[in-house]
Amino acid sequence: MAFSPNSYYWKGLRDGAPFVLVAGPFGMLFGVLATEAGLDLTETMVLTATVFAGAAQLTALQLLQENAPIFIILASALAVNLRMAMYSASLTPYLGGAPLWQRAFAAYLIVDQSYACSIVRFETEPDLSISQRMRYYLGSVTLVTLCWYSFTFVGALLGAQIPKSWALDFALPIAFLAMAMPMLRTPAHVAAALVSVIVALLGAGLPYNLGLMLAGLAGMMTGARVEVQLRKKGTWT
Amino acid sequence: MDMTPEQTGFDTSTLWIMIAGLAVGSFALRFLFIGLVGDRPMPDWLMRHLRYTAVAILPALVAPLVVWPKATGGALDTPRLLAALVTIAVGLATKNVLLAIFSGAATLYGLLYLL
Numbered sequence: 001m002a003f004s005p006n007s008y009y010w011k012g013l014r015d016g017a018p019f020v021l022v023a024g025p026f027g028m029l030f031g032v033l034a035t036e037a038g039l040d041l042t043e044t045m046v047l048t049a050t051v052f053a054g055a056a057q058l059t060a061l062q063l064l065q066e067n068a069p070i071f072i073i074l075a076s077a078l079a080v081n082l083r084m085a086m087y088s089a090s091l092t093p094y095l096g097g098a099p100l101w102q103r104a105f106a107a108y109l110i111v112d113q114s115y116a117c118s119i120v121r122f123e124t125e126p127d128l129s130i131s132q133r134m135r136y137y138l139g140s141v142t143l144v145t146l147c148w149y150s151f152t153f154v155g156a157l158l159g160a161q162i163p164k165s166w167a168l169d170f171a172l173p174i175a176f177l178a179m180a181m182p183m184l185r186t187p188a189h190v191a192a193a194l195v196s197v198i199v200a201l202l203g204a205g206l207p208y209n210l211g212l213m214l215a216g217l218a219g220m221m222t223g224a225r226v227e228v229q230l231r232k233k234g235t236w237t
Numbered sequence: 238m239d240m241t242p243e244q245t246g247f248d249t250s251t252l253w254i255m256i257a258g259l260a261v262g263s264f265a266l267r268f269l270f271i272g273l274v275g276d277r278p279m280p281d282w283l284m285r286h287l288r289y290t291a292v293a294i295l296p297a298l299v300a301p302l303v304v305w306p307k308a309t310g311g312a313l314d315t316p317r318l319l320a321a322l323v324t325i326a327v328g329l330a331t332k333n334v335l336l337a338i339f340s341g342a343a344t345l346y347g348l349l350y351l352l
Contacts, residue, residue: 089270192289193293211301
């Protein structure tokens with residue numbers, strides 16, 4: 001097996017390339033909405049580069065505009081990012097042996113796309129060295145990262161010029177619904193989503209956007225509960 | 238309520254606290270296991286709940302925006318409601334995020350233009 005480590009970087013780059021189609025428009029949407037919400041270019045770019053998680057950024061932006069308390073904004077947006085902790089846990093057996101600085105760098109780059117690409121490759125090629133895995137992982141996220149920064153920047157520049165008739169108020173609901181549907185892989189996921197929607201609607205009048213927190217908790221507990229039931233019945237896939 | 242940037246109720250210091258909190262929190266969540274916990278196994282109940290965070294939070298955030306859109310002052314709005322339903326249907330049928338977004342946006346613009 002005379003693969004040079006570099007070739008794994010290129011493999012990752014190729015496998016990660018299609019995700020540019022999602023990261024580009026999504027980054028641009030964030031740039032536009034952030035500008036419309038009143039963030040300047042610096043604020044928008046620092047937010048997008050340090051947080052590096054589109055769904056969480058849009059959640060924070062939405063709640064910021066609803067004048068939610070800072071605690072609720074942070075709790076809600078970070079709850080959206082809890083899945084990153086799950087990805088981190090799942091990648092650890094494959095990348096955990098790398099030096100700390102590389103792991104810190106890899107941690108920053110954990111996004112849906114890099115995780116989805118890498119975990120498939122790591123599982124199908126269990127004999128890869130840590131260095132090959134790390135290079136593949138970096139490759140898979142390179143284009144998405146560049147695209148995310150640059151399209152956010154373009155969106156932020158365009159933001160102020162987009163007319164109201166474009167109905168961008170509804171871009172976030174459409175984007176989030178589209179993202180959530182492929183996640184409904186099991187009856188447990190469907191139940192979690194349904195319960196969270198019902199609780200969110202019932203609790204919409206609660207102060208401090210507590211309805212969202214309650215809905216999130218209710219959804220998670222429902223999903224976990226249904227999963228346990230399905231496992232007992234032996235119908236969990 | 239019509240929100241223009243001048244009327245938004247947050248100030249710059251709130252914004253920067255939010256950015257700092259999100260930046261530190263997001264990195265901590267990502268670093269937690271790969272950086273700190275290592276290969277130690279995690280309790281099943283924790284992983285079981287973490288699995289459902291995204292499907293619980295994203296629809297919960299969207300649901301009130303679909304039923305009571307801000308752009309119409311909170312009144313149920315046919316183009317927005319149908320755009321949401323089309324996005325859900327296409328997303329469920331195809332599992333294709335981009336296709337679902339384009340279908341939803343096309344429905345929204347089509348109906349806003351027609352109605």
